[in-house]
Amino acid sequence: MADLHVSKKTIGKLFNEMQNKKFVIPDYQRPYKWNIEKCETLWEDIENFAQTDAKKEADYFLGTIVSYNNNIGSLEIIDGQQRITSFFLLLRSFYKKLEAMPEDDDVKGLKNQLAPCIWDINPISQKVSDKNKIHIESLVATESDNETFHEILKTGEASLDANDNYSKNYLFFKYKCDEYATINPLQWKELCVTILQKCILLPIECDTPETALTIFSTLNDRGMPLSDSDIFKAQIYRSKVTKVERGDFTGTWKDLTAICEQGDFVIDDIFRYYTHILRARNNDKSKEVGLRKFYSESNYSKLKKDGIINEIMELANFWRYVNKDIEPEESNYSISLENRKYIHCLFHYPNEYWRYLLSVFFIKNKDSQRFSDDFLTILKKLLASLVYKFIGAPTVNAIKGDVYQSCISIISHNELIFRINWDEESLQSDLNNHHSSRLSRVLLLMDAYLNPNQKDLISSTSDIEHIFPKKWQNTNYNGWDIEDANQYLDRLGNKMILEKKLNIQAGNGYFGIKKSKYANSKIANVKDLANYPNNDWVKADIEIREINFKKNIINFFKTQLLEL
Known part of the structure; x- marks a missing residue:
């Protein structure tokens, strides 16, 4: 049975407990996405709470944090990274304000409460000896602003010209601190104490990442759960050895994300199409398995082979071209008007198995001078085969086996293989029953x-x-x-x-x-x-x-x- 610990903790207590360890934002997580609007909502909610319910000894509940203890004693955050990151920026802005104030007993006391939330402190002097020892580290793959976040926490400085969310949100919190201290000089220090002692989180600490992901998927009804491609991104990123290789991959993944958004599909779709290319190359016509299970075999070895990200990019460009008619630069193929007529029909076919076949055909023929002509031949035969079989048996199972076998056949012979039992009389009859169907x-x-x-x-x-x-x-x-x-x-x-x-x-x-x-x-x-x-x-x-x-x-x- 999975081991997990659930507790109720204040911001001050939770962050203070991170002495000599860290919150870690894993490489497979998404980049920091909170904007100023979200930070403004958080600030206004806390400010309103401090002026009302906090005076009645109430608490302000901020939600759950799902994490697991990794093998070096740090807490890897599965759910809650956006809130935790934002609170670190908020607390650092308070500390920056305190650093600029004359140090009376109140200022000294607040700094002593805030400092151990952000940094390791000297166990003897109870002071910050090294501001480089921060309590959070972002390892997000393809995120080039991680170091900006770390530097803000270390120095309390951010560039006014920066465009990253870390800098913009930190400067926003800093501005609100200065403004609140000017307008409400007596209440400003109380607001800081309220955040530390009255803002409550519910940390759920798990023993494995699998348990944490399961709990996250069960609890999460606000944002997007981690996609399979988030995990794949991290695995490919980890397989890159040098800083240059990782930098190149970061840029490539951002390009891939943009291509998918422009093409009106998600990165998971491309990886799913690509599974059928790999299956066809291995002569695999077995039952399809889940996307993550397929790639996770042998420690994600399929994702670490040379050339995979290049083929994924080419496939994404192809599907953007198919969906939105955005022709890739420096491509050796084109999609003709005649091609598009039959693609238009396939767009309304009741399932997406046709996309698997076209993905295999593309990878096989992308450099062929006969691409457009051969593509038209395949499109006509594919449309006829899929529609004919669906008229007779309107289920996915009726075409699965033929699709798998045809993927293999395209790789080897550039031909479709569909088992067709031609029966014109039955076809005439079946067409009568499809006047109001999905077809x-x-x-x-x-x-x-x-x-x-x-x-x-x-x-x-x-x-x-x-x-x-x-x-x-x-x-x-x-x-x-x-x-x-x-x-x-x-x-x-x-x-x-x-x-x-x-x-x-x-x-x-x-x-x-x-x-x-x-x-x-x-x-x-x-x-x-x-x-x-x-x-x-x-x-x-x-x-x-x-x-x-x-x-x-x-x-x-x-x-x-x-x-x-």
């Missing part, structure tokens, strides 16, 4: 892009238009009754992709009026409907349109799947 948008986009007159990409914000409208009105539609409306409304022959603005303008109007709105569309299927000779839209029209729709989709499947 309907994919099918409608496929039909729209298969129109030879569709030259451009369709807007990503386009809607599904019901030609015979959702809000049925028997006064407007001759030949329809409520039962017919319910039966035909969601059939694929009654739907199409339409630009959002035009969809709003068309509304629930009569078909003969809607056609004038359709004429303004840039979607070929919609323009075709704008030229429809009749002003009424009846059951026979939907049936005929659905027959043509199915013929279009099935011909695409035949072309792609019977070649596999």
Whole structure:
């Protein structure tokens, strides 16, 4: 059973207990993110508390701190690093103010209370002998401002021109100390005592980092728990031997973070895609395991191989290009308009397994002069395979094995391997049942892009238009009754992709009026409907349109799947 200790401690007691040891912010933690707004909220809350409830002997609860005792006797902080860091900056600003004041008994007493919270003190003189011996150390990987934080605590100085959060927040606290001391000279010292003796934390000290992480995940409902990539970042950082290597990696990881933010995905996603590249290289088609478990095998040896961060960066650039059309600098590949038509369809596929296959294809072919042509071939076959199988069996399990096998096949032969049991009669029947499913948008986009007159990409914000409208009105539609409306409304022959603005303008109007709105569309299927000779839209029209729709989709499947 895990060993842990929970206690209630004041800021003064908790920080004072760190004599000859330290709070350590581990390398896998995120950088210090508190801004002046958060510090201002903290200051105002404490100031208000000091003037009200503190006078009634109440306490101000600041939350939990989750940590574990590492092998050198320090407390590694798993949860609470932002608050602890901010309080060190706050206490140092108070001490800086005291250093500038004439030393009467009150000032001397406050300094004696504050000093052992920030530094080790001489056990005999009970004074600070060395201000370099601070009680906190940030080891955050990819954070270049760690030393700035340490220097502020040692010297009490910060540059007015600095842009890091440590400096800006320290200068804010210093300004508030000076301001409060000027406006409330009698209450300023009481405020300092209130922070030390009335602000309460609930430290939870664990015996292992795994226990601490589990407790953190259970308690944390405020911020973001540590991601898998935070752990991976630290492991790769630790594997770098020289200061130059670590500096280069720090810069690279910041670039990776920016690329992922611009591409609208997270770093964990890229590492997940990369697992399928590694699996394919090892001919591994076994059941997928959790991301952290996959990389943690053999002491994270997969993350410490040469070239991994370069491939991760290339993969991130590729997916930013796919998602946001931001072309990487100095790349040997391009994504054509035709490529993007099929990618657009895949964006609406009900799961993300297609991304694993495209990631493997990219790493295999990124330097090929035939990238765009080969990419188009793979995209068509992949879309047809995934959609065909999902129509017959709409579950993830129906395609998992084929995806794993195809990843291996792409690495070795640049080909997909999907087990396809072609049955056109069943396909016709199954399509009837997919008019209102998660797959309907994919099918409608496929039909729209298969129109030879569709030259451009369709807007990503386009809607599904019901030609015979959702809000049925028997006064407007001759030949329809409520039962017919319910039966035909969601059939694929009654739907199409339409630009959002035009969809709003068309509304629930009569078909003969809607056609004038359709004429303004840039979607070929919609323009075709704008030229429809009749002003009424009846059951026979939907049936005929659905027959043509199915013929279009099935011909695409035949072309792609019977070649596999």
